[in-house]
Amino acid sequence: MRQAPIPGAHGRVRPLTLLGDPLLHTPCKEVTDFGPELARLVEDLFATMYAAEGVGLAANQVGESLRVFVYDCPDDEEVRHLGHVVNPRLVEVDGLVFRGPEGCLSLPGLEAGTERYDHAVVEGFTATGEPITVHGTGFFARCLQHEADHVEGKVYADHLTGRRHRKLMRQVARASWRR
Template identity: 35%
Template sequence: MAIRTILHYPDPRLRQKAQPVTQITPELERLIDDMAETMYAAPGVGLAATQVGEPHRIFIIDIASEDEPSNLMVFINPEITHREGGDVLGPEGCLSFPGVSEDIKRAVKVTVRAQDRHGKTFELTAEDLLSVAIQHELDHLDGVLMIDRMGVLKKRIVQRKMQKRHAEAAG
């Protein structure tokens, strides 16, 4: 396992749409393990393959709190099949937007169909933090970022902050 570099906004690779996974290979299993190590080291509750520069429709989530055992969930080729409860506004952060936390509108409850790390199809209905995390990570696979779900003023503030951070990191 290895810790991968997490892409930060405004990296254009974050806008690329992920491609469906057609076969579970040893390389894909290694990617999933690397993503888990990367997410835990960051630390975060979710990570999409596109955030580490890999074009696969895969994301992982672990919303267990620090005093609970890890509960890593792997979603391959995920799709939301049902949304429920209207939209609620709640705080979100993102490993591709370090130091940014903004209120984002998300469905209260979602049902997602995906494959696990072994290729077995499953369906899951999620609420609260898990629902938000699923919607957030699925957006990444479609090239949609949390900044795209912000109002104009908040978007400008976050863009400036991230561009300043990018310029400082570049040297």
């Protein structure tokens, strides 16, 4: 029996786009070409996410303004969710709102308590153009909302207000990667 290919095994690790780059606050473009370049981008996203020890990564976090993200993320029951979404649309968020620690590969080493719903649904396509719907609960729902935000030009810091936002921005200003 042939084993399924490991996502990212043939991808290259790309440099991460860090907070302060305008690309992170610009809505990404729709993908219209579902060819080999898109497949390479998905592989590169997986390779970069794994190298950075993340659970999700959007294309604008590696300098590509395209509506694509990948994930390898557990839910609260430790069930692993692995995949990618092209042209994702967050179509449903509901359930309870939890404030939990949230980090981002574009703000390395930092996190802040961020409010997210505990259920999310994302619709989109695979890299080959097949329609998909992804349902997430718990931590995986947080991941889906986080990555869907990225393609809309938002980062988790944009959800923070008051003291939590000020504290995170002070940490960003002092971060070694800002130099």
